[in-house]
Structures are given as C-alpha cells and as structure tokens.
Amino acid sequence: MILTRLQCPHCGEPFEPVDDRRVFVCDGCRQSFSPSPSVEGAVPSTELVALERAVVRPQRPLPAEGKIVLLPVWFVPIRWDALNVTVGAWPTEVRLPALGLARTQLLIKFASHLTRARGAWETLPTSRLTHAPAELAMEDAFAVSELVVFASVEGWPRDEQADRVEVPLGPPRLLDLPCQLDGLRLTDLVFGRSQHFEAGDSLRDQREEMALSLNEIMS
C-alpha cells in the first residue's frame, strides 16, 4: 500500500480528505490535482499530479434566479470509427458529471441526458472563475463512461456484442460546465439540460465572476 499525502505539490497547502473526493483544488495556486491514474502492473506515483481544466462558455443568458455554479464534468470522446458500426445520430462524446458518486444511478442518468444533448461548445478564456473539487478521478470517469455510452445509445450494443464489446473511448478532459443551481434543480447553460441534483453543496455561486468574464470577451 502506498500513502499519498493530500497537499498541494506546489505550495504545500493541505487538502481536506472529503469522502469520495479525488480531484483537489488548491486555495493558494488555484490549480487542480488528482492521483495519477493507475496502470496495471506499475506502482502508482505517491505524488498528486496537476490536472488541466477549462470552463465551457455559456450558450444561454445567465438566468436571474438561483446560483451560477461551475459543475465539473468529464468530457470523454467516443471513437466510433475504431468500431465497425454505423453511428448515425449517436453521441460523439460522453459528458459525465464528476460529482454525485453517492447516487451513482442518478449520476449516470444525468450523464446520459447531457451526453444525448446536441450542440457545439467552446471553452471560455478566463482566469476569474474558480474550479470546484470533484469526486471522479480520470480512471473512475473511464469506467463509468462505458456504462453511460451503453445507457445513452439506443440499439447498441447488439445482443451478441454486449458482453465483450470494447467501448472505444478517447482521452478524458475535465471541464467546468456553467449551470444554474436553483435549490436542488441544476440546469446547464450550454446544452439546456435540467436535473435534480443533490451534490451541489461544494459548488459556490460565481454569478459575478461569470458576468465579468463574459463582459470582458464581448468588449
């Protein structure tokens, strides 16, 4: 067994060991850190590794009610071309919220909603916004994404493939999805999907910072 000290590798700031949390955000340098993904047969590093994050640009005006929060979401490309299947209108990436592991079934349902949503997105060039800590590390995201694909694509895999087909997933990226959080109702401002969401406690209101960031881009 190896023990990883939960602290910022850059500034030594200690991280609180919160149940289920695997992505930690430093209050000092504001960077995100996560345990290195485990590779079969290799001893994992005892150090936390830095994680690149970016905020997705809202596609809708900020609603007046509720909090404006950033939901950490793993975006995992699906490489259908690696399989010999006709994709049609199937989703091309899994969008898996990285919070809410205590209610995994709800989480997959939410992920499936987001994954099925259409619409292009782009990231927001800003340094004003604060990333939230998250629960799912990259390897969790990989494992759960496979199930999200199964739950989101109708008619695939076919019966005879279900037990052995490999879902061809690309490298995951942890992005922050701007959302309106009104009580326990979370509505994302990119794809417009709404969901009952209980894991919003760790998400703080960033209405002001978001408005300023959007203004900066406009001007």
Place this chain on the structure above:
Amino acid sequence: MSSPPSTAAGLGINCVQCGGVLRVKRDRALLQCEYCRAGFLQRSDGEVDLYAPVGPVDRRQAARALAQQLRLHGIEDFAVISGTLFHLPFWQVNGKVVGWQCYEERETLERDTAVQEHLAPRTRSVEETVSRDISLSLPACDIRGFGLVGVASQVETLPLKPLLVERLPDDQRVCLPVRTAEAAVRAARLSCSASMLPRRAARVRQRIQLIRTQLRLIYYPVWRLTYSSGGAHFDVTIDGVRGKVLRGSYPQRVRAGLGGWLAAAGLMGLLAPLDMAGGFAVWLVWAMARARGLGPPPAVSHLPGWLSDDLRPTRTVVREMEP
C-alpha cells in the same frame, strides 16, 4: 440516502507528519490523522496488504472459554494438552459496483383463472443502470475445519493492524491463501453481477464495473486446543477475537443446529467455491503443528457440535435507493 458503514477503526498506520494515529474515513481510501488532521489517500502498490485484528485472546483466555463451554455440559474434569493459534486468511473486497443491464422479466400470473392458462406468460423488457457499495469477505483457503466461514461483519468494526508474519511466536501458524487475489475479485464480481438481477430475468445483457476496489487479506485468529477428559483427547476451535468456542468435540453427544447453518452458508455461495487445494493448505499447517508435538487426534466421535451463531457467513451490502 444510504452510505456504507463507517469504519471508525484505524489500520494501525501512523501519520508520517506527526506520528499520530490515522483513522479511516467512510471513504475507505481516505485516512486522516487524529492529531494534526493531515489527509492521506491510500492506494495499492500491487502488493496485497495483510491485516489482523488487534490483540487476539491469549491461550489462557481460550482455555477459559473452553472451560465455560464444558461446564455447560457438565464437564469439570479436563486438561488442556496443547494449543496453537491459527491465522486464517480471508479476502476482503471493498468497492463500488456500477453496472448497466438489459433483461426480460417474466410477469407473474395468477393461476386461478381458466382464461390465463391459455395465455403465454407476458414478459417485459428492462434496461437500467445499477449501483451498490460492496464489502464482502471470502475465505482464502478451506477453513471449514475451524467452524468459521465469513468474517465480513466482524472486520467491519474491528480495529486492525498490519500482520507481520515473521514476528509471530512459535505457537502460532499462518495458513497460506490458496484462492488468488484475481480469483477473489472475480468471485466478488460474479456475486455482484448475479445479485443485481431479479430471479426471473432472462436474455440478460449486463456490463458490470467494479470501481475503487480495495483488496486486502484479513487474518482471523482461531485457537485450536486439544484437551483430555476421561482418558480421551478432543479438539476444539475458539474464536480468537471473541473468545468463544466455534466448534469441537467432547465426551457427550449433543444436539447441534449445524445442518441449517451449513445450508445457509452453501446458499450464499460461500462454501461451494472452495477448492480442494484449500484443504491441503490447512492440512499442511496442521501436519506441521502435529509434527511439532501437538496432541493425538480426537479419539472418540468428532461431533461438530458447537458453532458460534455470531459468526454466520455475512456480506454487507448497502443498496442505493432510487428517490
């Protein structure tokens, strides 16, 4: 919302920062120092960690438990000839099972109307995602001879410490695990896959992922005492944590509720997967102990008459409820 039982117990590991005791959080991979509050994440380095309950009962306490049990049966005159403390290995698998499944479920029909007799049973198709937290223990070798089957509920609350095999005294034996780590995880996965489906499911398509899996070997201490009474020798095994008689034989025939207990264990699949090699491992250790001068085998009937009810095979499964 349900969450796995919290493990207030430590793992006998100290903080590298201040030397304080590290406590395991509800999320078992996270540890926090009781003193300086430093947080740690524990991960596997590929090696299996061995743990044992803190402070097993000593031989004197084991003999006292035997005396108590014998007195219940009116036996006062006996002498303990020898005693060996065995450490019996159990795989403990903790983690979260997440899955997707599709199946057809046959709807139950009332059988009392003539009309329905002619109807084919209706089936409904179900597609769902499932998830559960699991904590289950599987014997890592054939431990039936000791009267112990599963230890999940025991180790859930027991303070554990790393087991240092090389530091054990001479009168203690460590049984080798015969079931491999891979086999334990496979068994856990299989048991989860099956438990996720209703009994009437047909045409099943299922994908199960075990995430945040933690695997460790828990060595559960069991004393084996040999005693003499009325000119004959008898063996008895005693739970090394609770100081209770697990099973044994004695000079008087008793009624035992063993049948139902074993049947329950069999149903839970805890007895079936044990392979013959497991028996060999225990035999080997046993033979070694014998060679070192343990008493003669039981001379009279070998009645597995006493079984501790608390040590029924158990699995702790916390099911997530839909809102």
